[in-house]
Amino acid sequence: MTTFQDFGLSPALAKSLERMEYTTPTPIQKQAIPLALEGHDIMGSAQTGTGKTAAFAIPLVEKLLADPRGSALVLTPTRELGKQVMDIMHQLLGPKSAIKTAFIIGGEPMFKQLRQLRNRPRLIVGTPGRVNDHLERGNLMLDDAHFLVLDETDRMLDMGFTVQLEKIFKYMPEQRQTLMFSATLPKNILKMSDNYMNNPKRIAAGEVNVIAKNIKQEMIRIEQGSKYKELLAQLHEREGSVIVFVKTKHGADRMATNLRKDGFTADALHGDLRQSKRDKVMRNFRSQNFRVLIATDIAARGLDVPHIEHVVNYDLPQVAEDFIHRMGRTARAGAEGSAISFVASQDGRKWLAIERLLNPDAVTDFSDERREKSVKGRKGRGPQKGRGGSDRFKKQGRKDFKGGRSRDDRQGEGRKEFKGGRSRDERQGEGRKEFKGGRSRDDRQGEGRKEFKGGRSRDDRPGEGRKDFKGGRSRDDRQGEGRKEFKGGRSRDAKRSGMPASKKGKFQQKRSGAPKSSQPRKRAS
Structure with a gap:
């Protein structure tokens, strides 16, 4: 197939491709x-x-044009990528197409999307989260959706959309055609293809996990505090549009502000922006109204801006696969591009993971070479094992010398900790003796613990009751007398017996909780 005409496409689609200059x-x-x-x-x-x-x-468009029944669903990880897909679909359908479409993404009003869904669209492009919302609310029906496309599948799984995708699959017919595209093919994608695809055909263009050859890469070792100054120097040296990747949304806003203060036209793109703001930023960047775009990985995934000439990895990605997607923002459609990566001292593991992904054989060779150099460096000190271990001790056992004998020689003898010339083993069974007054604990077993008060033990005093002396009398002697709280020398019981009848009646009412008299009080004249 050398031209699109060789595919035998419908006249309407062939005309659209010609208008788009796809040859x-x-x-x-x-x-x-x-x-x-x-x-x-x-x-x-x-x-x-x-x-x-x-x-x-x-x-997809050819299927919709050939069959007046049925619909198609395209899922993308981000709003920006979905917008690009929808734009291409509209161009392929043509300006006067009768096929209605719906763009279902997060960040936009639900009522606007409901209006599109009421028109019974045959082509739906959206993100998994919002599509799943409409399905659960009953706003969207996919009973006749026999064509499914998953674009940037690896990124959707990285973003945690696995559960949403599996829910969406349940709303679709089992007999459907599924197209899954991804820049990388990790194990979770292969597992998903086994569960939800029917004998898929594997195709690949170029090698997987490889950076395009027309991208000139450069890595700069630098400390974290010097990155911004180096970024300014690189921007002054280079010409053309630049995309700078940072790891946080706040960092993107702050850097865009600082670059504008330093004389560069810049703006930020990240997930916290309203959709209208994100669309405006991308519209201005595509129109080259500003030169430097500061972006996070999620927001910039799948962006297709042909005039991007330079990619700057200000912060290395958390996931090594994202490095490949960042590189793909430049040198598109055969153009030339360049990429710079700032690697700080704390980024060693991230950079090693990227190298291992891009060229695993080279990383393995380097590790083997470094291991050989390490062994050669120890030459002359004798064979070693671990941290100062030695082969001459192998199978001999470690000897910690005490009195000229090794631990192995003493094996089975039992540990002897000498007290008074006798070992612990020799004293085994004798019982531990802790001497108090010349007698051991074992000698005193059964005698009962004696805590002397006034010369008599607790055991000598059973049944007497505890006496807490107050005024010479114990608590037991006072049992039943009632608690006496002395006020003015009289107890509570003594005061109660000598109380006047009127006061005593009120006292008894108060004690018994009887209600007060219901007669109204006389009002003073």
């Missing part, structure tokens, strides 16, 4: 489009910027 298919399009038109499930891997969006969009 020669890319390698991934040559492989994917014929298989998709035949109805096969596809699992494709390709570097970003190779035209994989058109690789699934062209057969």
Whole structure:
């Protein structure tokens, strides 16, 4: 297949491709489009910027044009990528197409999306979270959706959309055609393809986990506090549009502000911006109204801006696979590009993970070489094992010398801790004796503990009751007399017996909780 006309597409779609100046298919399009038109499930891997969006969009539109029944669903990880996919779909459908569409993403009002869904769209593009919301509310029906596309699948799984995707699959017919595209193919994607795809055809354009050859890469070792000054120097040296990747949303806003103060036209793109603001930022960047875009990984995933010439990894990505996606923002469609990575002292593990992903053989060779150098450096000191271990001790056992004998020689003898010339083993069974007054605890066993008060033990005093002396009398002697709280020398009982009758009646009412008299009190005249 050397041209799009060789695919035997409908006249309306062929006219749209001609209007879009699509003449020669890319390698991934040559492989994917014929298989998709035949109805096969596809699992494709390709570097970003190779035209994989058109690789699934062209057969999708052809299916909708050929069959007046049925619908199609396209899921993307981010709003920006979804917007790009929807723009391409509209161009392929043509300006006067009768096929209605719906764009279902988070961050936009629900009523606007409800209005689109009431028109019974046949093409739906959206993000998994919002699509799942509409399904659960009953706003969206996918009973006739026989065509499913998962774009940037690896990123959707990284973002935690696995549960939402599995819920969406349950709303769709089992007999459907599924196209899954991803820049990388980790194990979780292969597992998903086994569960939800029907004998998928594997296609690939170029190598997986490889940076495009037309990108000039550079790595700069630098301390964290010196990164911004180095960024300013790099921006002064280079020309053209630049995208700078940072790890936090707050960091993106702060850097955009600082760059504007330093004379550069810059703006930030991250997930906390309203959708209208994100659209405005991307519209201005595509129109080259500003030069430097500061972005986070999630917001910039899948961005297709042809005039980006430089990528700056100000902060290394948390996931090594994201490094490949960042590189794909430049050198698109065969153009030249460059990439700079700032690597601080605390970024050693992240950078090693990136190197291992891009070139695992080289990292292994380097590790082996470093291990050989380490062994050679110890030459002359004798073979060693671990931290100062030695082969001459092998199978001999470690000897901790006490009195000339090793631990192994003393094995089985029992540990002897000498007290008065006798070991612990020799004293075994004798019972521990803790001497008090010349007698051991064992000698005193059964005698009862004696805590002397006035010469008599507690055991000598059983049954007497505890006496807490107050005024010479014990608590037991006073049992039943009633508690006496002395006020003015009289007890509570003595005061109660001598109380006047009127006061005593009130006292008894108060004690018994009897209600007060219901007669109204006489009002003073």
